[in-house]
Amino acid sequence: MSAKVTIHDVARESGVSIKTVSRVLNREPNVKADTRDRVQAAVAALNYRPNISARSLAGSKAYLIGVFFDNPSPGYVTDVQLGAIARCRQEGYHLIVEPIDSTADVEDQVAPMLATLRMDGVILTPPLSDHPVVLSALEREGVSYVRIAPGGDIDRAPWVSMDDRLAAYEMTKHLIDLGHRDIGFIIGHPDHGASRLRHQGFLDAMRDAGLAVRDGRVEQGMFSFRSGFEAAERLLGGSDRPTAIFASNDDMALGVMAVANRLRLDVPNALSIAGFDDTPGARITWPQLTTVRQPIFAMAGAAADMLMDGVEREEGAPPPSKVLDFELVVRESTGQAPA
Amino acid sequence: MSAKVTIHDVARESGVSIKTVSRVLNREPNVKADTRDRVQAAVAALNYRPNISARSLAGSKAYLIGVFFDNPSPGYVTDVQLGAIARCRQEGYHLIVEPIDSTADVEDQVAPMLATLRMDGVILTPPLSDHPVVLSALEREGVSYVRIAPGGDIDRAPWVSMDDRLAAYEMTKHLIDLGHRDIGFIIGHPDHGASRLRHQGFLDAMRDAGLAVRDGRVEQGMFSFRSGFEAAERLLGGSDRPTAIFASNDDMALGVMAVANRLRLDVPNALSIAGFDDTPGARITWPQLTTVRQPIFAMAGAAADMLMDGVEREEGAPPPSKVLDFELVVRESTGQAPA
DNA sequence: TTGATACTTGACAGCGCTGTCCAATCATCG
DNA sequence: CGATGATTGGACAGCGCTGTCAAGTATCAA
Numbered sequence: 001m002s003a004k005v006t007i008h009d010v011a012r013e014s015g016v017s018i019k020t021v022s023r024v025l026n027r028e029p030n031v032k033a034d035t036r037d038r039v040q041a042a043v044a045a046l047n048y049r050p051n052i053s054a055r056s057l058a059g060s061k062a063y064l065i066g067v068f069f070d071n072p073s074p075g076y077v078t079d080v081q082l083g084a085i086a087r088c089r090q091e092g093y094h095l096i097v098e099p100i101d102s103t104a105d106v107e108d109q110v111a112p113m114l115a116t117l118r119m120d121g122v123i124l125t126p127p128l129s130d131h132p133v134v135l136s137a138l139e140r141e142g143v144s145y146v147r148i149a150p151g152g153d154i155d156r157a158p159w160v161s162m163d164d165r166l167a168a169y170e171m172t173k174h175l176i177d178l179g180h181r182d183i184g185f186i187i188g189h190p191d192h193g194a195s196r197l198r199h200q201g202f203l204d205a206m207r208d209a210g211l212a213v214r215d216g217r218v219e220q221g222m223f224s225f226r227s228g229f230e231a232a233e234r235l236l237g238g239s240d241r242p243t244a245i246f247a248s249n250d251d252m253a254l255g256v257m258a259v260a261n262r263l264r265l266d267v268p269n270a271l272s273i274a275g276f277d278d279t280p281g282a283r284i285t286w287p288q289l290t291t292v293r294q295p296i297f298a299m300a301g302a303a304a305d306m307l308m309d310g311v312e313r314e315e316g317a318p319p320p321s322k323v324l325d326f327e328l329v330v331r332e333s334t335g336q337a338p339a
Numbered sequence: 340m341s342a343k344v345t346i347h348d349v350a351r352e353s354g355v356s357i358k359t360v361s362r363v364l365n366r367e368p369n370v371k372a373d374t375r376d377r378v379q380a381a382v383a384a385l386n387y388r389p390n391i392s393a394r395s396l397a398g399s400k401a402y403l404i405g406v407f408f409d410n411p412s413p414g415y416v417t418d419v420q421l422g423a424i425a426r427c428r429q430e431g432y433h434l435i436v437e438p439i440d441s442t443a444d445v446e447d448q449v450a451p452m453l454a455t456l457r458m459d460g461v462i463l464t465p466p467l468s469d470h471p472v473v474l475s476a477l478e479r480e481g482v483s484y485v486r487i488a489p490g491g492d493i494d495r496a497p498w499v500s501m502d503d504r505l506a507a508y509e510m511t512k513h514l515i516d517l518g519h520r521d522i523g524f525i526i527g528h529p530d531h532g533a534s535r536l537r538h539q540g541f542l543d544a545m546r547d548a549g550l551a552v553r554d555g556r557v558e559q560g561m562f563s564f565r566s567g568f569e570a571a572e573r574l575l576g577g578s579d580r581p582t583a584i585f586a587s588n589d590d591m592a593l594g595v596m597a598v599a600n601r602l603r604l605d606v607p608n609a610l611s612i613a614g615f616d617d618t619p620g621a622r623i624t625w626p627q628l629t630t631v632r633q634p635i636f637a638m639a640g641a642a643a644d645m646l647m648d649g650v651e652r653e654e655g656a657p658p659p660s661k662v663l664d665f666e667l668v669v670r671e672s673t674g675q676a677p678a
Numbered sequence: 679t680t681g682a683t684a685c686t687t688g689a690c691a692g693c694g695c696t697g698t699c700c701a702a703t704c705a706t707c708g
Numbered sequence: 709c710g711a712t713g714a715t716t717g718g719a720c721a722g723c724g725c726t727g728t729c730a731a732g733t734a735t736c737a738a
Contacts, residue, residue: 049454054724057392074413115388258625286597356718393694
């Protein structure tokens with residue numbers, strides 16, 4: 001193990017006090033350019049890295065950002081992590097991941113962890129973005145947080161999102177443009193705020209096109225493959241079936257695809273299927289899924305940025321927020337409506 | 340923000356010195372039961388949590404375990420994280436995730452991170468388990484690590500694994516028992532140690548059954564859906580095709596499934612398909628995939644345990660290791676060979 | 679030249695905890 | 709009953725860094 005280089009070594013090497021080294025490290029103003037250069041040279045020469053524990057003990061920053069998730073879609077979680085880390089690395093921050101089991105006592109999981117590890121901030125992923133106990137625990141402990149894709153109570157804290165309603169609207173419009181008139185819809189998990197928005201987007205698009213949503217054409221799902229499968233069985237079970245089904249996420253769309261395969265319905269010629277999220281699974285099927293690409297990577301990066309900037313919110317002003325662009329990904333699972 | 344409770348508060352509350360509180364916290368011996376109880380009562384009453392930065396600065400433990408991964412299958416990574424965390428929570432440890440991009444300069448990514456954050460240990464997932472630069476960086480910095488499913492150089496450091504060869508052997512045997520004689524195989528990514536072992540298991544089973552592996556029946560894949568798809572096109576392209584295909588992971592098996600669908604080959608009646616890993620995708624298809632369930636969750640947990648125990652290896656003795664059981668998951672994608 | 683006003687730098691005191699070392703207390707035995 | 713060793717508790721010194729505050733130095737107008 002290489003002997004630990006400390007700030008004292010750097011100070012000695014460059015002939016200044018440790019405080020000045022600290023100033024250079026933290027990019028504080030009021031250091032002569034010449035001094036700064038000498039210190040930086042010493043840092044490089046000794047290959048010095050500040051110790052994060054000492055920094056966080058002495059100072060106010062912990063250089064640690066948490067990511068909380070619950071019962072995650074693996075692809076989503078991984079994307080969030082990658083997006084957040086990409087930003088954190090540049091600033092010397094690290095990412096702590098904390099799965100939360102919201103079927104157990106959430107308070108018991110969150111409170112101790114916040115007390116032991118004073119994180120600079122936490123990124124909340126759905127459905128935790130809307131979990132009241134998590135939010136209040138964070139607030140009580142004074143840990144700032146950013147919500148990804150919150151479903152409501154938008155003025156409570158900073159958030160990053162995309163326009164789920166608009167995305168669902170455009171996907172529905174895509175289907176309508178292909179000639180579909182009778183479209184089925186599968187709602188997402190009721191705990192996820194996005195579910196409502198996507199449903200609304202679907203309804204709005206249908207209304208704006210002057211199309212009726214027929215009875216029994218909207219099914220409740222849970223964002224899981226199985227729930228999509230079961231919803232599709234109900235939707236496609238009789239002889240009177242819709243010509244297209246729009247599922248609120250890819251997993252459920254894949255469930256629909258499985259039912260279609262089983263019923264020997266040709267996708268997309270007999271039935272068009274659309275998903276939402278563009279998870280890896282969307283490409284791991286044939287035909288590949290038409291879906292909406294969420295800017296998850298970018299959303300997480302933006303959330304990390306907000307946390308690291310540590311912008312103080314002014315009294316009365318709305319919290320900072322950011323809406324990123326989605327992208328309609330049209331692949332082979334949607335096509336012209338049958339005549 | 341609730342005022343911070345420190346070890347001094349607990350000491351005052353329970354009428355002992357801070358050192359004694361520290362002893363109780365760290366389960367050190369030589370504290371009278373009575374004293375221990377008083378301290379624990381005070382800890383509970385004040386809702387005290389030791390500050391992790393102070394602990395790691397003063398002591399030798401950091402209470403931080405790293406998980407390194409590269410270009411991960413999201414399901415795999417998530418499973419590893421969940422498995423590791425389950426153990427870490429009990430001991431008050433936290434998990435730091437660090438994606439490594441092995442197409443860039445690995446040294447530049449690993450060295451600074453190890454220096455700033457003195458982790459107690461690192462869990463390496465494939466293909467990083469076999470990455471020479473990562474291993475030597477870790478060794479140079481004196482950070483202990485556990486490799487998950489290493490492909491070779493087994494005596495270098497502790498590891499956790501399953502018997503990939505045997506699992507592939509048994510899956511092949513399952514196919515043979517169903518009457519298949521002409522079986523195709525798709526090899527995994529050459530950088531993953533497991534690829535070789537799975538291939539070997541396949542060959543061994545064929546040999547033991549007295550079956551020949553025909554020319555052109557073994558294709559190289561890259562563990563991706565696309566590579567499986569392309570391999571399957573070659574395998575199934577002509578009229579002379581195998582009756583079963585065993586892909587080295589699920590993603591590739593799904594690729595095979597897609598080709599089969601496109602060619603209107605009935606699975607499993609005309610073609611049996613087997614995968615490996617039991618990723619979520621294995622169930623997100625129809626028919627569902629026969630595959631091998633890797634005990635990823637358990638392997639990660641075991642790795643975390645090894646790290647937290649911090650067992651010192653004796654000179655000359657082989658490093659600790661653990662081989663966990665796999666499980667053959669027979670679902671609908673494999674069936675009797677056609678007559 | 680002088681005082682006022684920047685700008686730079688450093689001394690020092692902790693942050694909250696553990697490791698070391700010593701003192702006090704207790705049990706046990708010849 | 710004193711001596712011996714084991715058990716238990718506490719004082720104290722940092723771990724490596726940042727925040728505070730004050731001192732030193734350069735700059736400029738009067």
